[in-house]
Amino acid sequence: MNFSSRKIEQAVEEISRLPGIGKKTALRLALHLLRRPSVQTEALSAALLDLRINTTFCTQCHTISDTEICGICSSVKRDKSIVCVVEDVRDVMAIENTGGYGGVYHVLGGLISPMDGVGPGDLTIDNLLEKLATGEVSEVVFALNTTMEGDTTNFYLYRKVKDFDLKLTTIARGIAVGDELEFADEVTLGRSIQHRIPYEQSLPK
């Protein structure tokens, strides 16, 4: 592309390093910022720097946090004996949004993926095992996505933790609330049938 301004070129260059944003989208975003009051760009720029420089990872669950120990791990209301293993902070947020979980989390920081060069050593697995070795945890809930990488990681973790004296669970898979049976895929519907629950449990409390 032939830019009329070096500064636009530089901004487009930097914006298009973000995932899923090409040069054309980057240019559209840059031109948008130019049309807005400069205070918007200043706020965006400051928020990005603040995020990158001043956030840290919770030393207990490895989620992104403003403090050394995150709000969930430091809360007295949370049951520290139940640990839910998730891939990243987005999963923590998704589960927190349901309001239906009272335990704590352990964020792996990714999934085992030989194709992307991510091995078990790149994840926070050792720290999870240390946590389990203290004997304070009674249940581990696996909540990884059912992708190739998720299943691989699940299986690796299962082999590592199966000798500990604890309850191992995984989140229920089945057809979504409100979905119609005839349009559900076979694997999901199969699991829904296979892991059916007592009717009383499905009633709203």
Place this chain on the structure above:
Amino acid sequence: MNFSSRKIEQAVEEISRLPGIGKKTALRLALHLLRRPSVQTEALSAALLDLRINTTFCTQCHTISDTEICGICSSVKRDKSIVCVVEDVRDVMAIENTGGYGGVYHVLGGLISPMDGVGPGDLTIDNLLEKLATGEVSEVVFALNTTMEGDTTNFYLYRKVKDFDLKLTTIARGIAVGDELEFADEVTLGRSIQHRIPYEQSLPK
């Protein structure tokens, strides 16, 4: 959304103000930056600020420029008697990329769009008329998009400039080079036939 960190929340808030970026995409981008070396975020942040604060609009053609008069308007190689009227700097870049235009531009900075509250007074039309009144321009090329707003603006401009003693042209519309006739839309193919050119002109020089 329930954020584990105030800083993430703030960054997501600011990123999602950009057009076409929702909260989920903003979060994905923020997490991406967190995984990268902080120098990337610093470069992005600085480039955005630099763009917003240090760029200006060329006083002659209103394109975005680092200097008071842009590279095109200040070039002695460009024919100042031909002015191509475009909507914004992206169109300037698109035409510049063809390498086939030797005149200068006039960037309107938008299109007349009553729905969006953009009237003729919000565009650089007065400045265009002043430029034409000097008598130094011999041809005006309309290169606005053929949307409702583009056509409205074209017609408005046509009525304003038709009494000046100059050649008014518009960019050729027709089916694209390489496209097959049978799949072209009727309006486009109709224009292609109607505005046919001497065969010799279509040969590569």
